[in-house]
Amino acid sequence: MTPDQIARVRRRLEELRAEVEGAGNIAVRAEDIGPVPSAADEDEAPFREMDQSIASSRNRVRADQLLRIAVAERRLEEDPDSFGLCEKCEEPIPPRRLELLPFVRKCVDCQSAAEVRSSKPVRKKVTDYQE
Numbered sequence: 001m002t003p004d005q006i007a008r009v010r011r012r013l014e015e016l017r018a019e020v021e022g023a024g025n026i027a028v029r030a031e032d033i034g035p036v037p038s039a040a041d042e043d044e045a046p047f048r049e050m051d052q053s054i055a056s057s058r059n060r061v062r063a064d065q066l067l068r069i070a071v072a073e074r075r076l077e078e079d080p081d082s083f084g085l086c087e088k089c090e091e092p093i094p095p096r097r098l099e100l101l102p103f104v105r106k107c108v109d110c111q112s113a114a115e116v117r118s119s120k121p122v123r124k125k126v127t128d129y130q131e
């Protein structure tokens, strides 16, 4: 990558970090959840639990994003020559893709190949649950 492209990716990483950090932590506080349900409204409890798990998975996603941004910044710092090369096929990742997603480590082809592979065991057909 040219020094200009590197500078652009670095700026983009800073923007992304500011974006993620600026969103603030999605806190799950007792007052948001409301009073402990009495026996009468027990039916609502599952919905409250669902809200909590949505909030905490959002926090996890953001923590993951921050980590990826930090890793990308370090790679850019320590090894700018190989930054922007697909870690799988070592072809240059298109600058346009890097500007959108500066922390990607694979080209589109390798990325989608990896996603297809990793999603396979997770997806279960309805028939898997039948006896």
Ligand SMILES: [Zn+2]
Binding pocket: 086, 087, 088, 089, 090, 091, 106, 107, 108, 109, 110, 111
């Ligand atoms: Zn590749």
